[in-house]
Amino acid sequence: MKEFKILAVLVVLVGVLYYGIEPYAHSVMHPEVAPANFNFDDLKNVDTSIKGNGANGKVLVEANCIACHAIEKVGHLQLMPNADAAAAYGVTPPDLSHAGRIYDKNFLANFIFDPVSALHLEHKYPVGGAKTFPMPAYNWMSQQDIMDIVVYLQSIAPKVLDDKVGHAITFKAACGRCHSMKYGTLEATTPADALKTYMGVTPPDLSQHIKSRGEHYLHSFINNPQVLIKGTAMPRVGLTEKAQEEVIAYMEEIGDSKKEERETVGLWVMGYMVVFALLAYLWKRQIWKKVH
Amino acid sequence: MAEFKKADSMLEWFDQRLGVVKFAKVMMTEYWIPKNINFLWAMGVLLTVMFAILLISGIFLLMYYKPDINMAFDSVNYTIMQEVGYGWLFRHIHAVGASVIFLIIYIHMFTGIYYGSYKRGREMIWISGMILFMLFSAEGFSGYMLPWGQMSYWAAYVITEIFGGIPLIGGDLVVWIRGNFYVADSTLTRFFMLHVLLIPLAIIGAIVLHFYALRFPHVNNEEGEFFDFDAEAEKYQEGKHKESKVIPFWPVFLSKDIFVLGVFLVFFFYLVFFHYGFAMDPVNFDKADNLKTPAHIYPEWYFLWSYEVLRGWFFEIAGVSGKSLGLMAFGFANAIFLVLPWLDRSPMVKPANQRPYFKYWFWLLIADLMVLTLFGKLPPTGANAWVGFGASSAFLILFIALPFITAAEAKKVKGQ
Structure with a gap:
């Protein structure tokens, strides 16, 4: 009985310490931010209830987009090597093959209308400022035309499997122009020196971000970087919830590749120790019976 | 040389040459511990086992770790954590073990204070224990630098900077400790040496001293009672096990310790596999960057x-x-x-x-x-x-x- 009392005192003291040092201290250092919003409700320039026409979208894309963007899925190959593209635009322009799948419809439509406000980069590209965003705003286009483009891009986007290969495709399309993933042998398509000039800082390698930032942080950050780091050069990416989950899944598959093994082995080791402790208890009782 | 007769058994062969029977008596079966104790008396054995676990996991880590500022981070987070079979297991055990051993050290230390086990003949036990505490602190601090993450770097920076406050020699001392004007490759390499050689050697020496210091004043008991150990040991040897106030280290004392150890290890391995964030700070999974100070710097x-x-x-x-x-x-x-x-x-x-x-x-x-x-x-x-x-x-x-x-x-x- 006395031993249980001692144990209770210990558990309370250690419990208070743990709570204060870990969950509490971290909640003070990293306050909660607004929950992720995957509808991108703040963007209202384009009425996305308009029904788009894919055939017209195809014509518009071929007339307006492929001068800069590759769409390998439908045969529009990249026009110049990455280094030249980065030199021309600041950053390599994205291949649009997956755009209709990974980007939210509302985000994509409003992005075409005005990229800077959709990306939340007004602080970097103020109206009338020295720097201009590489892609022009298509705010002169009719809402119908914009929705036609969106529907077309959605129609050509290939489906990917929900596995490591599929997750890697999504990651490359969503993050791979600026971020490397050294442990996954992925290198940013924009050369490092061009990136530094374009972004102001070298975007971090993401190999260990699943550990250093954690899933919870990434969930908010990818959805809207500005809520966590005000003024960051990282744009709001506009991923759908599913595409964002695929990106995070890939980061975990690369950054914490032994998670499954850890959790399986963990249960076996703990099970072993429970049996060990029970046997040790029986042995202890047998021995102490003789001295008490 | 003494005349040796032909041994009849392997035990006798060793006994003739090493006196193992006497040795086992002195160290185990006739090393007397008070009977009136609770589970807090098991912390010493827990610490010994934890030290062994840290030593063994550390040896495995040492096979792949690279003490160089350009390679250290990846050698830990890629080579050990992802490429080497069960490398992650050794790293988790080592990191969580290093944190948890301090919890047990504190329990052990405050048990000593609570029961007054530091005075009236037990001063050397206390002093050797406090030397161990200091050595473990140095070991923990030097080891924390090795993964070369952001917290490794900045904690090393802040802590070494503290010595700069010492009058007259402070500035020179900091440079002497770091081997450079800032925390650099030279700092990492020398802390590596301290962590894997000099401090562990000192710890092993101090553990021997700590155990030795226990032999004469004997282990304290739950009531702080002073009694004649020889007389009580004699009672035990006469078969009056229930009456005697002492028990032998083996098997009686250790049987209880091993049970406590078993319960502790269930908790320990839960932390190792499922709840290790407190010992492996997220910030330290960003590679050290001397141009980017983390928003919050805190020690373990x-x-x-x-x-x-x-x-x-x-x-x-x-x-x-x-x-x-x-x-x-x-x-x-x-x-x-x-x-x-x-x-x-x-x-x-x-x-x-x-x-x-x-x-x-x-x-x-x-x-x-x-x-x-x-x-x-x-x-x-x-x-x-x-x-x-x-x-x-x-x-x-x-x-x-x-x-x-x-x-x-x-x-x-x-x-x-």
Whole structure:
């Protein structure tokens, strides 16, 4: 009985310490931010209830987009090597093959209308400022035309499997122009020196971000970087919830590749120790019976 | 050379040459421990096992770790964590083990304080134990630098910077410790040497001294009772097991310790596999960058109380800067436990709760250390800074007051 009392005192003291040092201290250092919003409700320039026409979208894309963007899925190959593209635009322009799948419809439509406000980069590209965003705003286009483009891009986007290969495709399309993933042998398509000039800082390698930032942080950050780091050069990416989950899944598959093994082995080791402790208890009782 | 007759068994062969039968008696079956003990008496064995676990996991890590600022981070986070079979397991065991061993050290240490196991003949046990605490602190600090993450770098920067506050030699001392003007490759390599060679050697030596120091004054018991160990041992050997106040180290004492160890290891491995974030700080999974200071720099949890004693002094008093005052308080806090046997002026060896004045001192100290630890992690702004100052002052006052409190206690007890 006395031993249980001692144990209770210990558990309370250690419990208070743990709570204060870990969950509490971290909640003070990293306050909660607004929950992720995957509808991108703040963007209202384009009425996305308009029904788009894919055939017209195809014509518009071929007339307006492929001068800069590759769409390998439908045969529009990249026009110049990455280094030249980065030199021309600041950053390599994205291949649009997956755009209709990974980007939210509302985000994509409003992005075409005005990229800077959709990306939340007004602080970097103020109206009338020295720097201009590489892609022009298509705010002169009719809402119908914009929705036609969106529907077309959605129609050509290939489906990917929900596995490591599929997750890697999504990651490359969503993050791979600026971020490397050294442990996954992925290198940013924009050369490092061009990136530094374009972004102001070298975007971090993401190999260990699943550990250093954690899933919870990434969930908010990818959805809207500005809520966590005000003024960051990282744009709001506009991923759908599913595409964002695929990106995070890939980061975990690369950054914490032994998670499954850890959790399986963990249960076996703990099970072993429970049996060990029970046997040790029986042995202890047998021995102490003789001295008490 | 002595004349050896042909041995009849392997045991006899070894006994002739190494005296193993006598040795086993002295070390195990006739090494007497008081019977009146609780599970807190198992912490020594837990610590020995934890040290062995750290040593073994450390040896495995050493096979792949690269002490070079360009390779260290990836050798830990890629090679060991992802490529080497079960490398992650050894890293998790080593990192969590290093954190948890301090929890057990603190329990062991405060058990000693609570039961008065540091005085009346047990001074050397206490001193060798405190030397071990200091060596483990140095071992923990030097090891934390090795993964070369952001917290490794900045904790090393802040802690080595502390030595700069020492008058006259401070500036030179910092450069001497770092091997450079800033925390650099030279710092990493020398801390690597300290972590894998010099400090472990010293720890092993200090453990031997600590065990040796136990032999003559013997282990204390739950009531602080002094009795004749030889007489009690004789009773035990006569078969009066129930009557005797002692038990042999093997198998009786260890059977209980092994059970406690089993329960502890269930908890330990739960932390290793499923709840390791407290020992592997997320910030440290960003590679060290000397141009990018993290928003919050804090040491591992076991250094928080002394870190807060240092930080608590944030303003100038009588022309002495807060930094200097903090450094003095920090030096005091880290040295004062060593002389505890002489600060306690009361001859009573009893559990704290049976001592009229000491019991208040003990629980106030625990409360103060808890406050220091909790606030040591929080940003030192606004009211937090003043709580830190209060708790840091309280720590100093408690130790300055201890000789007076215990002297008064000695008087009171004598009068009864």
